[in-house]
């Protein structure tokens with residue numbers, strides 16, 4: 001007499017299937033398939049629903065991993081968002097314009113964004129927030145400061161420079177103005193701006209007016225040519241308000257025994 005066949009309620013998935021899924025690069029599904037099958041049994045999914053859920057789980061896993069990779073590659077120094085920006089503190093700044101930029105049309109049209117103003121007014125915050133939006137939307141991005149960029153343009157290979165500063169869809173260059181460039185650095189920066197011109201946008205922050213860029217680059221003619229390309233398709237936003245860093249300090253009483261400094 002042959003033994004009565006027993007059908008377990010939840011047949012274990014053959015390890016070969018999980019291995020095959022991994023081999024096919026379906027790593028999320030390989031991990032989640034026992035759970036997906038279990039839910040399918042409990043909720044009596046149709047074959048169609050099961051397939052949709054399985055494919056959906058793999059796609060969601062991939063999107064999450066790709067986002068994590070983009071974030072790592074972007075080298076953002078801090079997490080900033082448009083939501084955490086207090087527009088009431090900068091009443092002269094158009095929140096409508098910034099929110100509009102947050103819809104990322106500028107990435108599509110390769111329109112540069114130049115944020116100008118004194119220290120502490122939120123230039124870096126806004127630039128990082130827009131860069132984060134782009135990363136969330138699936139674009140690649142890279143943060144750098146002008147100092148770091150100038151150093152690397154001189155010391156790294158052309159291939160590395162390309163990977164870091166040309167391949168990313170969005171390039172953020174922070175703190176233009178604190179460093180005077182050497183002739184070679186100025187030319188390299190010009191080449192970079194030219195290479196990205198009308199192809200991929202740059203978000204740049206600076207505490208200097210454009211009139212000072214000649215001094216910054218050590219070459220008036222080069223500065224004019226660079227600004228010509230940078231500003232041809234650009235949104236220039238000048239923030240002339242108070243420093244947010246000083247916000248709380250201004251509210252504190254003056255220290256005893258010390259005179260308030262002149263304004």
Ligand code: ADP
Pocket residue numbers: 080084085086087089090117118119120121122123124125126205244245
């Ligand atoms: P900037 O680049 O213009 O020198 P930052 O963007 O670095 O200024 O701003 C200085 C600090 O103040 C940062 O921590 C930033 O997040 C914060 N900050 C600046 N402006 C605002 C604002 N309007 N709302 C909220 N935080 C702000």
Ligand code: MG
Pocket residue numbers: 123124125174175205
């Ligand atoms: Mg800054």
